[in-house]
Structures are given as structure tokens and as C-alpha cells.
Amino acid sequence: MIIADRKPLEEILEMIQGSKKILILGCKGCVTVCNVGGVKEVEVLAATLKIARKKEQNDLEIHQKTIERQCDPEYIDQVKDVVGQYDAVLSMACGVGPQFLSEAYPEQKFFPAVNTEFMGGAVTHGIWEERCAGCGTCVIHLFDGMCPIARCSKSLLHGPCGGSAAGKCEIDPDVVCIWDMIVKKKMAQGRLDDLLEIRPFKDWRTARDGGPRKSIREELT
Amino acid sequence: MDALKSGSRLEKVLKAGHFAFTGECGPPKGANVSHLKEKLAHLKGVVDAVNITDNQTAVVRMSSLAASAIMVGENLEPNYQLVCRDRNRLAIMSDILGAYSLGIRNILCLSGDHQKFGNHPEAKNVYDIDSMQLIALVKKMRDEGVFPNGEEIDEPPRLFIGAACNPFADPFEYRVYRLANKIKAGADFIQTQCIYNMDKFREFMKMAVDMGLCEKCYILAGVTPMKSVRMAQYMAAQVPGMDVPEALINRLKAAGKGNYAKEGIKIALEQIEEFKEMEGVAGVHLMAIEWEHRVPEIAEQANVLPRPEV
Structure with a gap:
């Protein structure tokens, strides 16, 4: 599968600096399996961003959603009713996600919240290695x-x-x-x-x- | 090994059965030609050929091609080093042709140190082909007069093909086979990694001789005199694939402060003496790192002067 790693918080905060309302969009594909961009990680990132922005006294409205896959138009279609209402959408999928989303919804700004790293597998719990x-x-x-x-x-x-x-x-x-x-x-x-x-x-x-x-x-x- | 393949001095020396003696020189970290010429001047008449390193340890320097060409102009024979790390097959082939057209006659085919070790670790590497394939490529261009795509070369590069061999890297039991592969690919001569563990090298050479490799290829034993205890300790601990026995470090220490370099040279001289007699060893490759000015005295004491007329 594709292995990714979440971007540093500072980098994500900088991406959404001017935003007041954002969507964090997870993916149930590879990034869920490697514990970086599924339902749970979307929740964690939302909470972390909320706290960080609160500290800056710059409150942020955050919505969360996780779809089956962000590399398939069929599932990308599932967010058509919600995109457009956000200052930014943070995709937690691999690099394919923000691109498929941007192609489908040209008016919405999408940002990658993870760095896509390699194709590999878990050699033990919590450790993934490149294989292909x-x-x-x-x-x-x-x-x-x-x-x-x-x-x-x-x-x-x-x-x-x-x-x-x-x-x-x-x-x-x-x-x-x-x-x-x-x-x-x-x-x-x-x-x-x-x-x-x-x-x-x-x-x-x-x-x-x-x-x-x-x-x-x-x-x- | 009948007719000359390249006509290089190194080839002639080896073919005539003389004990070859090669040196090494790193190009400047800049375009300082006079400094390069100064370093080269120490080696004139002292060695048969001088390896010109190609961004060694992945640190950017003047290109080995330019430095080799400057050397040709100084009437010294370069052994032009070429690594696969920085160029794809197109650049490699054009550099090979360029090298030959500039009067270069020896080439050392290497994969190259990973850029992680260098001063631009952020760089992308290439490794389109590896050192084994590079050897085969030069051989094909020289002997068949064609590019890998079958197109004819208008005046093929007649180069004496060198390759490296590290008997001290792991797994030890495979190293001699990898050497055999390089010879099969087309290596005319081999220069080994710096040798410090003589027991292991003797064992390695015995295997190489038993496999008949030394009849197909000239093997030059790599020697780098230790300048200090610190250098020895650094090489032992920090350089992967380098085997520096504890006994050697202790011997340097025992020489006492102020005598380390002298002792280091003494050790190197003892090694050279043994290599002269060792079956299968056709010469010595002296890598006196940033010590070009000491090479003449080392050569003198090693009784390898004057270099033979060929």
C-alpha cells in the first residue's frame, strides 16, 4: 500500500493561516491502514488544529469527513454537496487525493495534510518499510x-x-x-x-x- | 592480452610485467588550476598514472574530466574516474567519448559514494546504470565500436578499463565472485580499497589466484598511509567497508606523538614490500589523501623509482 506521514503541524497551520472554516477530509484507503489519514487521524488533527488556533485567539470552524477513497471519481462525488463552503479543505489522503479533488472541484482550494512517502508494508506494528x-x-x-x-x-x-x-x-x-x-x-x-x-x-x-x-x-x- | 587495447602508459607498464605504481589526486574545490598543477607536479615521474577522483565522497569539486584533461596537458597520465551517481547513460557515453578525445586513456568505472555523505545531501541521484554495467559499456564501445543501441561509433574510444574492488566489504565470501564479474564485464585492471587488514587480503588474493582471475586482469593493491591515530580511528569507526585492525591503531599509538605519520608511512612501505612479492598483485595504487607532496619520498623509500620507460 501507499505509506504516508502527516505533515508537521506548523506547516498545516501555515497552509490554513487565513482560513476561518475548513474541512478535513480523510480517506479509508491506504492512509487508514497506515494510521495517518483515516477517521481517527482526522479527529486528532481537528482537535489539534482547534487547540492551536484557540491559543492564537483565532478560532477555527472545522468539519470532518472521511470517504471510501479519494482516488476514485465515484467517491469524490460524495463530497459535492459540501465543498465550496470552506476556505480550505485539508486532504489526508495520499498525493492522489488533493489532485482528484482539485480536478473535480476547481473552485475549492485543497491542501495536502500528509506527505506521501512510498509503497511498502508494515514490518511490525508502527513500522513501515519501502518495498516497491x-x-x-x-x-x-x-x-x-x-x-x-x-x-x-x-x-x-x-x-x-x-x-x-x-x-x-x-x-x-x-x-x-x-x-x-x-x-x-x-x-x-x-x-x-x-x-x-x-x-x-x-x-x-x-x-x-x-x-x-x-x-x-x-x-x- | 595481446595487442594494446588503449596504448596507455599504465597498460604498457602492466603488460611489460613491471610492478605498477599509481597515485591519486582530488581536483580542487573550485577552479584553481594552478593549485591542481602544483599537486600534480609532485607526482610527475613518480607514478605511472594518477587517479583523478570524481566528486569523491559526493563533495562537489572540479569535474574529473576537466582535471584529467589538464593533467594530460601537463604530460602526466590520468586515470579518469567516472561514477554512475551523477549522470545517466547519455551523459556517461558522451563523457567517455569526450575523455578519449581529450587524450585520456585510462578510466576507472565506479558506482560512486551515495550523495548522503557529501555536501549536497539534498541532491537527486541517478544510478541509471551501475558500475558493472559501466564497465561493460566502455568495453562495448571500445571493442565493438557501437553504442548499446547498436549504432556505430565514429572512432571508438580506446580506453584501458579499470574497476574498483573492496575485499573488506561484506559478505566477504562473495567479494571474489563480484571481482570475477567485473573482470567478465571487461575490467582490464582493478584497484582495491585501502588495505589495512593484511591477513584478510592475503586470503582474498589466494581465492582470486585460485580462480585464475589474476591471469585475466591486473590487480593493484590499494595503500593509504595513516597520517595520525585519529585518522586510523576515524576510518575504523566511520567508513563503512573499511577494515582497520586494532593492532594497527595500537602500533601507531605506540610510535608516540609526533611520530604517527612516520610510522604510518613505515607501515605502508612494509605493505608495498609484501605486495611486490604477493602472487597475483600487479602493482600498488597509492592513495595519499592530500599528501601528494609526500608521494615522492614514499616512492623513493619503496624502491619503485625510477619508473620504467615503456
Whole structure:
């Protein structure tokens, strides 16, 4: 899923500085699962903003709503009766949300209340890690279920680099060297030969480098 | 290894079976050409080629291409370092062609230190291709005279292809295979990471020799003399993939204040002596960081002077 993190309070306060009446709009998709933009987090942000503005003696009227998804016109449609009456709408969805909303309601100002970070999963309660870089050409099977594009700091196809030490990446002792794991698994399972080939250059056209992407499924259009 | 691939001095020295001796020089943090020339002057006639680093540790400096070209003008042979961190395949290929056209004949293909270590950690990195693919790319351009898309190159770049190898990074048991891969990709010579753990390096070289790698490629052992106890401690603790044994730090300490640098050079000289005899080692790459002016005396004491005429 898509992992996001809430923006710092100061940044959100600055975004809505001149606003008197706002809507905080949550999303029941990925951001609910990663505990950043669902019903609960909308409530918390509303309470926090209220207190902060009260301190400034600049009261703020806040409405709250959370819809199924902000990446689908069907659900975006559900807020058509309420948008337009706010000075600002804070979207707590990933970066797709404020864009879909802005496209649907050009007169309303939408602000992102979260920073969209990566595609990943929860490795343990409260900790999420990146697993996919969305390069558009999956090669995970070549590396025993581990993606060096997303998980090697240099996206090396022939690692590990000279900075790999004790299973950790040179950039941070908290970052696992994925190449260390790939190599150890291959060697332990007798597939060293897989690593002894020079791989062709990656075709980045399917990644963001090929320009903004679109997926068309004829049978559904 | 029959006909010359590049005709570089380094290639000729190695091919003739001489023990090669290369140096290193970081370009200035600015456009100070006279300072660069001053540093290079110390190395003239003392080494076979000088590595010109490419924004090493991701700190911005004069481009290695420009510094290498200046070096050619000074009648010194550069070993032009090129990293994948800062440029995509288009820029890499045009830099390779540009380098050759400016008289550069040796290239060292590297992935490059992550920008996190540098003075512009906010930068975007590229890594369109990695060092292994860079080696293969230069080889293809040189030997097949074509770009990766199959288009012909109008006068291919005849470069002597170098690569790096760090026997001290993990996992140790895989390192020799990664070296084998680089040789398979097209590396003509290898320069290793700074060696301090001699036991581990001996073990590594034995594996390389047993696998027949040293017959396919020239391996230059990396040597960096320690200037101080602090430098040794810093390298031991702060540089990932660097292996500085406690015994070496203790030996430096025991030399006493004021003698650290002298002891550091002494250690380096002992290493060089051993490398001269070590099976599979074809030379030494001396990385005297910001110590170019000490290289002549080190070379003198290491008995590698005069450099052979080739």
C-alpha cells in the first residue's frame, strides 16, 4: 500500500493561516491502514488544529469527513454537496487525493495534510518499510523475492557495493543492505550462478522516467 | 592480452610485467588550476598514472574530466574516474567519448559514494546504470565500436578499463565472485580499497589466484598511509567497508606523538614490500589523501623509482 506521514503541524497551520472554516477530509484507503489519514487521524488533527488556533485567539470552524477513497471519481462525488463552503479543505489522503479533488472541484482550494512517502508494508506494528519503487517492470523473481531497485540505496543490479558492512547499508546503520540478503540467500541455496551474469541495462521507460504513466484496460473502458 | 587495447602508459607498464605504481589526486574545490598543477607536479615521474577522483565522497569539486584533461596537458597520465551517481547513460557515453578525445586513456568505472555523505545531501541521484554495467559499456564501445543501441561509433574510444574492488566489504565470501564479474564485464585492471587488514587480503588474493582471475586482469593493491591515530580511528569507526585492525591503531599509538605519520608511512612501505612479492598483485595504487607532496619520498623509500620507460 501507499505509506504516508502527516505533515508537521506548523506547516498545516501555515497552509490554513487565513482560513476561518475548513474541512478535513480523510480517506479509508491506504492512509487508514497506515494510521495517518483515516477517521481517527482526522479527529486528532481537528482537535489539534482547534487547540492551536484557540491559543492564537483565532478560532477555527472545522468539519470532518472521511470517504471510501479519494482516488476514485465515484467517491469524490460524495463530497459535492459540501465543498465550496470552506476556505480550505485539508486532504489526508495520499498525493492522489488533493489532485482528484482539485480536478473535480476547481473552485475549492485543497491542501495536502500528509506527505506521501512510498509503497511498502508494515514490518511490525508502527513500522513501515519501502518495498516497491513502481518501476513498471518487475524483476523481483531474479533476486529471490527482494527488489534492489527499491531497496538498494543505489538501485544496483550488481551489488553489494563496497560500502556494505555487517549486513547494513553505508548510508545508515538502520538500513538493511538488501544485496547482502540477496547474496546470502543465493549462496545458501546454491544459486550463486544467478549472480554471475552481467544484466542488461534497465529499461526505465516503464518507470517515471518515461513520463507520467497511464494504465488502460480495454475490457473495463 | 595481446595487442594494446588503449596504448596507455599504465597498460604498457602492466603488460611489460613491471610492478605498477599509481597515485591519486582530488581536483580542487573550485577552479584553481594552478593549485591542481602544483599537486600534480609532485607526482610527475613518480607514478605511472594518477587517479583523478570524481566528486569523491559526493563533495562537489572540479569535474574529473576537466582535471584529467589538464593533467594530460601537463604530460602526466590520468586515470579518469567516472561514477554512475551523477549522470545517466547519455551523459556517461558522451563523457567517455569526450575523455578519449581529450587524450585520456585510462578510466576507472565506479558506482560512486551515495550523495548522503557529501555536501549536497539534498541532491537527486541517478544510478541509471551501475558500475558493472559501466564497465561493460566502455568495453562495448571500445571493442565493438557501437553504442548499446547498436549504432556505430565514429572512432571508438580506446580506453584501458579499470574497476574498483573492496575485499573488506561484506559478505566477504562473495567479494571474489563480484571481482570475477567485473573482470567478465571487461575490467582490464582493478584497484582495491585501502588495505589495512593484511591477513584478510592475503586470503582474498589466494581465492582470486585460485580462480585464475589474476591471469585475466591486473590487480593493484590499494595503500593509504595513516597520517595520525585519529585518522586510523576515524576510518575504523566511520567508513563503512573499511577494515582497520586494532593492532594497527595500537602500533601507531605506540610510535608516540609526533611520530604517527612516520610510522604510518613505515607501515605502508612494509605493505608495498609484501605486495611486490604477493602472487597475483600487479602493482600498488597509492592513495595519499592530500599528501601528494609526500608521494615522492614514499616512492623513493619503496624502491619503485625510477619508473620504467615503456
